[in-house]
Amino acid sequence: MSKTEFIAHVRESDKRLQSVSNHLLETASIARTLAAKLDLAEAGELMGLMHDFGKYSEKFQKYIRRVTGMLSYADLDSEDENNGGDHSTAGAQWIYRRLRKFGAAKNEYGKISGIGELIGQILGLCIASHHGAGLIDCLSPESNEKPKWRERFDKDDKLTHLSECEKNADDIIINRAEELVGAELVKLLDKAIVDILKQKNLSPKSKEFYLGCLTRFLFSCLIDADRINTSDFENERQKEIRNLTKIPNWQEAIDKLESHLSAFSIKYPIDEIRRNISESCLTRSQDKQGIYTLTVPTGGGKTLASLRYALHHAKLHNLDRIIYIIPYTSIIDQNAQAVREILGEEWVLEHHSNIEPDQQTWQNKLLSENWDKPIIFTTMVQFLDAWFGSGTRGVRHIHAMTKSVLIFDEIQTLPIKCVHLFCNVLNWLTQFGKSSAVLCTATQPLLNALKNPELGQVQLAENAELMGNQSEVQKLFDDLSRVEIHYRSQAGGYSLENAGTFLLEKFEQYSSCLFIVNTKKWAQDLYRYCQSHNIPQEALFHLSTNQCSAHRKTIFDKIKLRLKNKEPVICISTQLIEAGVDISMACVIRALGGLDSIAQSAGRCNRHGENAGKGKVYVLNLKEPALDKVLPDIHIGQQKAESVLKDFEGQDILQPNAMSQYFDYYFYSRSNEMAYSLPNNYSGTLLDWLSDNAQNTYVPKNDQRTTKYPLLMQSFKSAGQLFQTIDAPTQAVIVPYKNAKELIAILCGTDNNEQKYKALAQAQRYSVNVFPNVWRKLQENNAIQETQLGSGIYYLKDRHYTEEYGLSIEESGNLTFYDL
Template sequence: MGKKILAKSSKYGEETLIQHTQNALQVFESLKNAYPEVVEICNEEKFYEYLFTAIFLHDFGKAAEGFQRMLKEGKPWGYRHEIISAGFISCLSYPDDVRKDIALAIITHHRDLYELQESYSTLTISGKDNYVKRLKELDGNIKYLQYMIGEVPEWSKEYLGYEIRLKQVESIEEIQDVFYFAVREYLNDYEDKKVVKNKRKLFLRGFLTACDHLSSASQEEIIKAISDMEVLFKFDKYKDTQLKAMNTKGSAVLIAPTGYGKTEASLLWSNYNQNKSKGKRVFYVLPYTASINAMYNRLKNSFGDESVALLHGKAFYFLYKEFAKSGEDYFDAVNKAKTKYDLSKKIFKPYKVLTPFQILKYFFSVTGFEQHIGEMAGGLFIVDEVHSYDPHTTALILESLKYLKEEYKAEIFIMSATLPEFLKKLFMKELNIESLIEPNKEEIKAIARHKVSVIGGDVFFNISRIIKDIKEDKKVLIVCNTVDRAQKIYNELKKYTNKSVLLHSRFVLKDRERIENSLNKVQLLVGTQAIEVSLDIDFDILYTEPAPIDALIQRFGRVNRKGIKNASPVYIFSKGSEEDKFVYKNQKVVNTTLELLSNCNILSEDLIQNLVNETYKNGYDDKDYKEFLKARESFKSVISQLYPFIENKHLKEEFYEMFDNREVVPYIFKEEYIDKVKNKEYFEAAGYMVGISQRRYISLKKQGLIENNGYDVDFVYCEYDKDLGLLIGNTYDNIFTP
């Protein structure tokens, strides 16, 4: 076998090529057991045999002397080991189309084809000469690779389940030039739109990358789902909806009131729809960061930290704060958070709590899309609060779920407390869902948590009655539709109690965390839509500006949350502010909501769905419907441009353009932010960031209130108060002066 050949070397130790390959094959074995459906999805009986050979060969190029010197002495090599590794498909006796796919999977397991073609193509004289030169670096270590090839019968029996053999390589002249054999043809076909989209390509690249990454992260196998969900929950008695969910095979829609055990129902459904090995991944999809964090903590407490992953735009920061709060040193906390976050992104943990955008982005060719779409094969998707998205996002969610169901055998569980009839019918028809789960009408008729009143005037017109409730020591919740409005009313009321807080989207992260952690101790909470989602709060009385019925129902849910008190009063003002039309663009829906609620008194749960259906009886208005249809067609176009082995930069840009948000740092924190960045305490620096809309950012920039000093974020010259947040209308007087 000759001298020791390394695959990896770091301050934590060395790993030989044989060790790394066997570790990757160990992950392969667990992935093969978890995803038996892939053979059928690919329509490829020998898929896992092909994947075995790809993983076995994927790092052979690391035996080049230059690569070994780089590991042992730190000297740059200047070449890609994958190019040489892929050439070892000369060991394989499969048909050329299979060998090409395996070669493409190996050569791209770190870089996409265009990047490799640009810097390392062998189709030029200099590129070919460089390739031949690098191949010769294998001469001294070829016996090591020959030894490994001789081990294939034994390793295949152990990891694949049956014996296969590869052709032995006698000399480097037998190694194929993959640029000539596979890359050139694939890129030409891609540019001529002639690539045949078989799923074998996607799964080979995706699962090879997954096995390589997990073994490099010292993981031996992917984790399986909970073996017995029913034992875990230990309910004395299941609700009717939970019994139905836990016995429903295939996709379903669940409509049930808040606090009716929908989460447990959905997880029991996922348990019933698992495969024999409990290998199917479960994706719990929620719309907002706050609700995702809350659900992550809830599932982590139930299933264990090792089984639950967190994915959203600020997940890394949230995980860092978890470790920082436990007293970890800054850099230790960052390293532990990074390890946890990196594993969350891989095919590793069985339960992922995430936003729909964490699913959508991989259809837009974001790096690693083959691995992540592969992970979703046969997946179980729980989509909660599906009513809360705008028409554009709803269309993208619908089309992505439809594609996953039809092409990758996913199953879908849609659930909501307030799902309009037109959306329910749309999702059931398009996703071919036959099972509808609803609670017994008589059972929910007895649940009446709120007494509803629409009162004349706006919040300021009614301020005296709010003050009266505060003075009577009632726990009062006020919800406004805009941040500016919430700030103004909070300023008017905070003097009447020393237990008051304001919550909205324009607080820096560290203040937002502080406020959310204090909510159970306050008597007065003034907020915006930020309080609608998954905050564990319970107030005595609600005052709210007018909004669509589904948004109001979410706000009502923060009062008499558990339903153990008599029906609690919720007041809706008949007037909002002039800015409301920018928040709720369909004011007809808001007006219909007010009209219907004016005729209500005690709001029992059986009435809520009727009110929602009546409000949305005409579905989307013309403008929203056009937006919905446009987004559907757009997604179909995106899918048509998605090809394995190639990262489409145009698609990636299109995805990131969907987000109407800019991170800025208020001027008051400028020095602290810069100090943290200089000390490389980037996550502490992130605590000073606040998000504003793109429209607001452009407006402030035109006023000269945005400064860019070459940092990752800009500084905004508006006043900031720890209790009020960013005060957009209050300009800092000493702008840009020392």
């Protein structure tokens, strides 16, 4: 077989072949560009050259020639023995065996450096993992057996076909790889590694975690490069318009934003305060890079103020993109649309939910979305899943988080169990990833002052608060005080009847009322209560995450129009509405929850200071049986909030001092949960597994090694399998709301990958994330269907989606919510 005949991929549309050499060279070029952001271009290129080196084997070539001509190519990147076998280990072995020789000789003190072995392990790990469920384990987390990475790197030549591939490989591949795998590459990565290890303020655990971050960055560069090249092979026009090295014209965006801001008129006193907040952000955007806080009361105009900071900061420091990380999908549409209207469609990308499946296949490689616009809106779930989740779906976004401005909105919603994981990642991104970050909220959780700093806490920049010192922040809260909080408590909690009566009384009094509850069941029951008491249907609204983003936007628009026209409104919502949604009611009722949630809910009342007096916010303790089992975070928040309500009785509980007291009660009293505790049948924490694997009994770990440099000891794959940002994994399903029906038809019917990609991107706004128990019920009721066999993308049948409630298990629309 001549070397020109070695095939990597076959294009579905016209059966055109992509040679192994072309795929390796093109992937290497892209990976080089991506890794160059952190001055690791040669490392990226070498990984790209060797990632599919095993496809030079006769076994893979026989396989791909056998399937050529079939209608489906879903398994072309599978490593099953029946589908061409292992074609990723050969490249990992080739790199590791050459690099481990560097630093293997003893120095004058009789010690071995070990730098080459560590670098070979890092690069080899990325290559060996690129077809699987994310980075493989270095150590098995619960045993002292031979390290998993060594098992993989020592795999028999008969199974990896390394020797055969070396003979078959094109000269251009081997020659360039030999040029790269030398002292200069070692020097390059040695600097990146030493920069981490020499940090005096880092614990050994954090240092090993940071080495894992460096590995994930390189893995991300390889995964995205591989997917981009595969996608561009299928769609050559896409390749022509792609420019990976282009830095956005930030000045153009700045000019548009400044023009928009200059047109703002001062209608209320609050508008002057918002302008001052924006001016402070503009001034502070000229600071050096680092982690900053933006502590502004609800309604302070954080979205545009933080955008102003980010645009000017990105221009000053020559950064690649701005990423907004938001707690709820419900806010993404609104905030993204606000920015899109100012800057234009070409500037903004929304990344809502994971529609495509975890496992990489040839088919979903072509459809998966990469962050190719200057300003990205995504969720905290997406951010954390990219770093810690299983699979390769999210990891491709990690490199995009470097050399960027990261705006974390409502940072207090960070899950308790993820605190140390998050702090370590954010520190790595800002200290070694050339990024800056802003932690935005009205209720700052003080991530820089944790009880166990050795496990990782945020390293803030000097003078980190963009609004000034503590007294200046307090004055800002005083100036923006627009509501009064009233706590109403009944023994045993308000029943549905009593809560409904209270709501209708306030509706009669104020004409516009928002009732925010903790569970979907309460929202639906209260909505039905209002229906049964003859509230006009046009004035009554229900909101929950069982409605897709586009559906919720329609409801928000109707509510805003009625409020503008002074028409009566009752809105009953889960907590999705409490943060960042630009709606202002005369009266807000909040089911007892955490004080931070109460504060955010209060931001939906008298938001613009339009009422003559202060807006009224009522907090009720509802009858919520078993909430401690179903939603333990909310249950604990309720307990701690009640303590603060008593401590600050008669005072403004939205002031920073009250919030600090709340976080002392709630946040820091739970310090033993912040490293992500594991189920009882596992030892240690997820932080352990992703750093030094402290509980593992394998003897030659880093604390016993005699070499200067450590080795990676993480259990990456095992950690990813257990990691869940929220307490149960969710599966996205596209729902048949309005335009989504056309998108579903395209995804079901077309073989054109360009059409599929566009439809999938648009379908983000029409997807709903559901928990496993609901997913099982939908399957049992034949309510969901795969778009095409093997696509891993699902849609909901028409009869299971209603205008009132959204996704429904039963055809009637009566969904049993299990108190979720």
